[in-house]
Amino acid sequence: MDTKHIKITDYNYPLPDERIAKFPLAQRDHSKLLLYRHGEVGEDVFYHLPEYLPKGGLMVYNNTKVIQARLHFRKETGALIEVFLMEPADPTDYELMFQTTGHCSWLCMIGNLKKWKEGSLKRDFEIKGHQLTLSATMRRGDALGSEAASMVAKGGGTNYWVDFDWDNTQVSFAEILETVGELPIPPYLNRATEESDKTTYQTVYSKIKGSVAAPTAGLHFTDAVLQDIDRHGIEREEVTLHVGAGTFKPVKSLEIEGHRMHTEYIVVHRHTLEKLLQHHCEVIAVGTTSVRTIESLYYMGVYLLSHPEATEDDLHVNQWDPYELSADGGLVNAIQPSQAIQAIIDYLDRNGLEALHTSTQIIIAPGYQYKIVKMLITNFHQPQSTLLLLVSAFLHGDWKKVYDYALAHDFRFLSYGDSSLLIP
Numbered sequence: 338m339d340t341k342h343i344k345i346t347d348y349n350y351p352l353p354d355e356r357i358a359k360f361p362l363a364q365r366d367h368s369k370l371l372l373y374r375h376g377e378v379g380e381d382v383f384y385h386l387p388e389y390l391p392k393g394g395l396m397v398y399n400n401t402k403v404i405q406a407r408l409h410f411r412k413e414t415g416a417l418i419e420v421f422l423m424e425p426a427d428p429t430d431y432e433l434m435f436q437t438t439g440h441c442s443w444l445c446m447i448g449n450l451k452k453w454k455e456g457s458l459k460r461d462f463e464i465k466g467h468q469l470t471l472s473a474t475m476r477r478g479d480a481l482g483s484e485a486a487s488m489v490a491k492g493g494g495t496n497y498w499v500d501f502d503w504d505n506t507q508v509s510f511a512e513i514l515e516t517v518g519e520l521p522i523p524p525y526l527n528r529a530t531e532e533s534d535k536t537t538y539q540t541v542y543s544k545i546k547g548s549v550a551a552p553t554a555g556l557h558f559t560d561a562v563l564q565d566i567d568r569h570g571i572e573r574e575e576v577t578l579h580v581g582a583g584t585f586k587p588v589k590s591l592e593i594e595g596h597r598m599h600t601e602y603i604v605v606h607r608h609t610l611e612k613l614l615q616h617h618c619e620v621i622a623v624g625t626t627s628v629r630t631i632e633s634l635y636y637m638g639v640y641l642l643s644h645p646e647a648t649e650d651d652l653h654v655n656q657w658d659p660y661e662l663s664a665d666g667g668l669v670n671a672i673q674p675s676q677a678i679q680a681i682i683d684y685l686d687r688n689g690l691e692a693l694h695t696s697t698q699i700i701i702a703p704g705y706q707y708k709i710v711k712m713l714i715t716n717f718h719q720p721q722s723t724l725l726l727l728v729s730a731f732l733h734g735d736w737k738k739v740y741d742y743a744l745a746h747d748f749r750f751l752s753y754g755d756s757s758l759l760i761p
Contacts, residue, residue: 340660340704341594348729349720350740358749359526361537366559369748371739371757373732378742383557383756384565386714392570394712395616397609397631398623399552400575402543405518407530410458410473418458419448420473421521422514423496423549423582424602426488431547431579431602435511439503444488444496446582447475464508464516471513474500491600511546521549523585523752525719537753547579547602553752554624554715571621574612577604578626578697588721598656598700598723603630606692610634610682613709618674621712625724628710628731633697635708636662638677639669641684654697659705674708702726703734713759717743717750732761 362368366384374389381389390396406422425434427442434441447453457474476498481489489498503513520530522538540555542563566573583599590596613620613634622628636659637652644651662669681693700723713731717740718724729736739757742748748755 338704340702341592341657343593343702343726344591345588345593345721348725350744352720352750356744356750357525358751358753359528361556361753365557366562368557369755371743371748371755373739373757374760376735378738380746384562386562386758387565387569387571389758390566390569390571390621394571394621395612395619396566396571396573396621396623397576397627398542398555398573399578399626399630400542400544401548401552401577401579402546403520403539403548403551404546405514406521406549407519408473408517409519410460412452412458416449416452418453420499421446421448421582426485426498435509435546437510438508439506440501441510442498442500445499446495447497460517462517464512467505469503469505469508471501471503471517476500523550525751542575545577549582550580550584551752552580552624552626554756556753557756572612574609576609576627576630578602578630580626588723593700593702593726596723598698600696600698601629602696603633604692604694605630605634607682607685610678613678614675618678618709619711620709621714622710623714625715625727628713628727629697629699629701631709632701632707633699634681635674635677637695638680639672641680642672642676645684649693649695652695654699656698656700659699663706701730703730705730707731715757715759716752716754717748717757719751728759731759
């Protein structure tokens, strides 16, 4: 199959607005669970999930935490400007970014950009009993150095470099976001963020701040379900992929070759890689973000086998790498997942690292050969989306059977909707 020439219109289905869950169920783990097992489709409730998983298996989920990434400023003219934080620019490290005091810079999307032609935006508020002024200044054109211009260019024309300054160096940027930021719920919910979303739009295991969208497959898990998974003898490991707003970016090109995938930043610890080896590189993935992280590891390891002196930046997986490497004499197909994962562990050892920090732009679509993920827990995705392509690739093209069943049996769709367990 020529993946690049897939027509996105072939991945459409009717999704009435009333089938999109606007709010989650009161009890997370009472959502419906669609079961696709080797072509057979049925259903249960989510809290029975552990009964369908293999004893001794390895589950991997994304521990990222959604930040309150929307900041609103009002100009003296009355115009409301939204500054949507996309990824840290200075410093680029997420952990350091949230600890910064006094100044930092982000790559941002700007709402009502035409009203912000020049000057700084300012917002006054109180934090820790002190008045504070936060200012936002957009760097444009010549004000961008070559490195900053390169970072902005990666956003494909939608990102802008914004410098933030505040006049209290005892206050961190994390505290500012907690005070005045707004949680960015998905645009297709067509409603304002509510206080309850601060809890319901986070997984119970979220811990590493950085996402602007939740890894929604994990929203169904409760502490009780996690304990039941442990009782069933299934090991659990975490990875971090900070979900970008690009996850909602529609495919506008007729063929997916014209769609530019967003870059997302990942962190995988050495002990997680060792667990992958112990489990013969076979994984139960929670959500598409975990899938993209885990499958990207294979191609990073393949690269390291021929480029042992590579830097973490060099390990970035480009959108079409899996397909071009597979087509290039098929050499990549001769490398076992265990060899690739061991290559990453060896790399960490050589460099005295406990975790791999890099990024991926991988697109998984029909024609892709899964290397490590054997089972997938995921929600129901938008028509004509890259996430639907990922599911189709996983089910060897049988995605319509799943979606037809879900539509016919009153399943709730998208971020706050129901769940599925897919076993090809």
